Amino acid sequence: xxxxxxxxxxxxAVDWGTSSFRLWLIARxxxxxxxxRSGEGMTTxxxxxxxxxLASHLxxxxxxxxxxxxxxxxxxxxxxxxxxxxxxxxxxxxDIPAAAVRIPGVDADIRILPGLAQxxxxxxxxxxxxxxxxxxAAGELGDGAHLVCMPGTHSKWVRLSGGKVEGFSTFMTxxxxxxxxxxxxLSHAIAEAGPISGDNPAFRAAVSRMVANPALATNQIFTVRxxxxxxxxxxxxxxxxxxxxxxxxxxxxxxxxxAEGTPIALVVSGGLGELYKEALAxxxxxxxxxDADIAVRHGLAAGARALWSF
Amino acid sequence: xxxxxxxxxxxxAVDWGTSSFRLWLIARxxxxxxxxRSGEGMTTxxxxxxxxxLASHLxxxxxxxxxxxxxxxxxxxxxxxxxxxxxxxxxxxxDIPAAAVRIPGVDADIRILPGLAQxxxxxxxxxxxxxxxxxxAAGELGDGAHLVCMPGTHSKWVRLSGGKVEGFSTFMTxxxxxxxxxxxxLSHAIAEAGPISGDNPAFRAAVSRMVANPALATNQIFTVRxxxxxxxxxxxxxxxxxxxxxxxxxxxxxxxxxAEGTPIALVVSGGLGELYKEALAxxxxxxxxxDADIAVRHGLAAGARALWSF
Numbered sequence: 022x023x024x025x026x027x028x029x030x031x032x033x034a035v036d037w038g039t040s041s042f043r044l045w046l047i048a049r050x051x052x053x054x055x056x057x058r059s060g061e062g063m064t065t066x067x068x069x070x071x072x073x074x075l076a077s078h079l080x081x082x083x084x085x086x087x088x089x090x091x092x093x094x095x096x097x098x099x100x101x102x103x104x105x106x107x108x109x110x111x112x113x114x115x116d117i118p119a120a121a122v123r124i125p126g127v128d129a130d131i132r133i134l135p136g137l138a139q140x141x142x143x144x145x146x147x148x149x150x151x152x153x154x155x156x157x158a159a160g161e162l163g164d165g166a167h168l169v170c171m172p173g174t175h176s177k178w179v180r181l182s183g184g185k186v187e188g189f190s191t192f193m194t195x196x197x198x199x200x201x202x203x204x205x206x207l208s209h210a211i212a213e214a215g216p217i218s219g220d221n222p223a224f225r226a227a228v229s230r231m232v233a234n235p236a237l238a239t240n241q242i243f244t245v246r247x248x249x250x251x252x253x254x255x256x257x258x259x260x261x262x263x264x265x266x267x268x269x270x271x272x273x274x275x276x277x278x279x280a281e282g283t284p285i286a287l288v289v290s291g292g293l294g295e296l297y298k299e300a301l302a303x304x305x306x307x308x309x310x311x312d313a314d315i316a317v318r319h320g321l322a323a324g325a326r327a328l329w330s331f
Numbered sequence: 332x333x334x335x336x337x338x339x340x341x342x343x344a345v346d347w348g349t350s351s352f353r354l355w356l357i358a359r360x361x362x363x364x365x366x367x368r369s370g371e372g373m374t375t376x377x378x379x380x381x382x383x384x385l386a387s388h389l390x391x392x393x394x395x396x397x398x399x400x401x402x403x404x405x406x407x408x409x410x411x412x413x414x415x416x417x418x419x420x421x422x423x424x425x426d427i428p429a430a431a432v433r434i435p436g437v438d439a440d441i442r443i444l445p446g447l448a449q450x451x452x453x454x455x456x457x458x459x460x461x462x463x464x465x466x467x468a469a470g471e472l473g474d475g476a477h478l479v480c481m482p483g484t485h486s487k488w489v490r491l492s493g494g495k496v497e498g499f500s501t502f503m504t505x506x507x508x509x510x511x512x513x514x515x516x517l518s519h520a521i522a523e524a525g526p527i528s529g530d531n532p533a534f535r536a537a538v539s540r541m542v543a544n545p546a547l548a549t550n551q552i553f554t555v556r557x558x559x560x561x562x563x564x565x566x567x568x569x570x571x572x573x574x575x576x577x578x579x580x581x582x583x584x585x586x587x588x589x590a591e592g593t594p595i596a597l598v599v600s601g602g603l604g605e606l607y608k609e610a611l612a613x614x615x616x617x618x619x620x621x622d623a624d625i626a627v628r629h630g631l632a633a634g635a636r637a638l639w640s641f
Contacts (some may be wrong), residue, residue: 107561138561143540144550145557145564153492175553191553204510205503231454235546236583241484243501244455251417251448252455273546 023156026050031331033079034321037071037096038062043077046088049331053318056083056142063095063102071102072127089130091155091324093317097122097133106300107138107147113185118327126172134157135323139188146191150317151177157320158288158311159184168275168283170308172268172293174199178275190278192271198264207263211250214256216292223258226267228272228303235273241266256331268300290314291312336360341641342399344631345388347406348372350462354388355628356398358639363628365392373405374413381412382437399440401634403463403627407432407443412613417448417457423495424466428637444634449498456501460627461487464598468621468629469494478585478593480618482578483604484509488585502581508574511552517573520559524566526602529609533568537575538582538613545583551576578610585615600624 027049031277036043040062046055051219057078075090105122121132136149151171157171162181169179173194178251180187202211217224231242245262248254254262285308287297294310325331337359346353350372355417356365367388376384385400407415415432425631446459461481468479472491479489484505490497512521527534540551555572564572595618597607604620611618635641 139541139557140561142562143554145554145560145562147557147560162600190547191557192517192549192552193553193556194549197511197552198513199548200510201507204514205506234584235548236580236587237500238545238548238584239502239504239507239580240454240500240584242507243503244453246503247449247501248454249459250455250457251450252452254455267549270546270549274544274548274550277544277546304447307421 028052028054030054030085030088032091032325032329033084034318034325035090035092035096036153036317036321037066037073037094037101037193039095042062042066042074043319046082046084047322047325047331051322053143054137055084063098063100064095066102067100071096073147075131087129089132089325089329091121091132091134091321091328093308093321094150097135097284098149101246105133105135107136107145109150110137110139110189111185111187112137114152114159115184115327117152117156118324119198121324121328126260130329132328137186137189144190146189148177148189148191152186153320153324154220154288154313154316155179155181155186156316156323157316158286160319161311162286166283167286168279169286169288170275170297171288171313176271178271179276179288180279192274194238194267194271196200198267202260202263207242207259210245210254210259211256211263214260215262217257217261217296219296221258221261224261224265224296225299225303227262228269228300231269231319232276233268234274235270238266238270264296265300265303268296269304272300272304272306284309286311288313288316334616338362339366339457340364340395340398340570342401342635342639343394344635345385345400345402345404345406346460346627346631347376347402347404347411349405349591350362350374352376352384352388354385354392355631356392356394357632357635357641361632365394367392372410372485373410374587376406377410381406385441386448397439399442399635399639401431401442401444401631401638403444403631403634404460407445408459411443413443415443415445417446418462418501419493420447420449421497422447423561423626424462424469425494425637427462427466428634431634431638440639442638447496447499454500456499458487458501461489462496463630463634464626465489465491465496465630467626467628470596470629470633471621472596475595476590476593479596479598481598481623482536482605482607486581488581488588490511490589500585502580502584504577512570512573517552517569520555520564521573522565522570524570525605527567527571527574529606531568531571533564534571534575534606535609535613537572538579538610541576541579542583542614545580545581548576548580566620573604575610575613578606579614582616594619596621598623598626
């Protein structure tokens, strides 16, 4: 964790998701020397070759030969590059780097960080990639108990205490929103809608109703269709109501798992951040916000520090 | 409502759904003289012609010319044969027949029964077809307050009191189950599963967990995927857990709308009946059961009696 300026390239950090690839060339002093983003996620790389994708990006930024590379995310899944397994909860974030798996048969020291698994018969759960964001966010959060919300296709709510993941719960919010908006009778009501904003009253009302009575979720989803049919619900309000229902249901569920008053941290990037901030506000809650892009890079830096003493 | 034997054909009853067509030739004494079933629902008939579909079935059973025909269901939707509109709730079931709409430009007296609409800004709702089942079930139910559950693609829970529909709530259970099982990451976990049965412990456990904490619905849905990934959840148990989650969430929502102890009637046909009976039992509830196929025919008979004094 040197802070003296030293722009000499030290290592390469890669966040390799299902459908996205991000790479940073990091200097000895921790500064970012180069960055690459592409759509060559696990799905694409499984066809074209993981080493080939990585090499092409390293070549594009003229990275020195033989730098160590630390990878997190779906590249470590069973269907990814090399399976990196899981650490079981409860899991200390500091134990993650040592469990990284090295890519065999290549000269460079390339390692993939493991995910986390909750091996509970009733609430089995997995994450892969978010554990590295947590590792990066832990410094900002400090000690004590935190409820960390990581919104997305599969939103994670993590119960963190003193740098240890006690447990976590995935809510299939984003994927269910897409499936419902695209593949059900609601698609007629929503098709024409543009992007929605968190200050849309239909969004906030839907969140509030779910927090008050989450049992009515699949009824409230149907009112999107019925409202469009007989109550003049506009496409954008229809989409806002569906989105507010799914996010409100997630918030109600996450709150049911922790003691009231547990501080909430939102680890998020892009437009979802505003929606979740407004949704939490509609539920009478506030949260500190940590940028997810920065958190994952800080998590990879923490890993590189632990593994290679950078 | 004559009970003396009289096998002379009196009228034709048709239950015309989105994807199904059922027709009965009814005698003056109320007995069924002939029955037809086909897949020529509204979707098909909107292309091939409603009159043509009806005429072909009447011809197949050699029905006498000019008999009156009473239709319920989606044939009365805006995209159906002739729009039959809605009665607004609260609505007396006895008022439904008089609101039937006559098909113009044909010699025979063919009428379509209206649906019901709940024109409420927060909980707009519609039904079309189920109102006729309710009309047919009302005699068996008797007076007093009832909660009537009508399972299906769009399950309806109806608050009935003294022959009047006070209000109702649609839960998108069946359609959401299909969309989630087919169009999300859960499809991998479920693809190989055959039919599920209501006494599957995974089904009953999922129902119980939803009734206890419905807020965790989209988390419990994700555990189907995670359980398959790390906890050896079999395809049939995965499907049972998803089904139990969707039905349990529906039951939790319906119960939140009525006073505890309101008698529950289940109007259902086929395999769904067993699933719902077991789900209600897992939630600590019991219900009287009325066959939905018989209920719709009795409802059409009640309509024919009111309109044509049969």
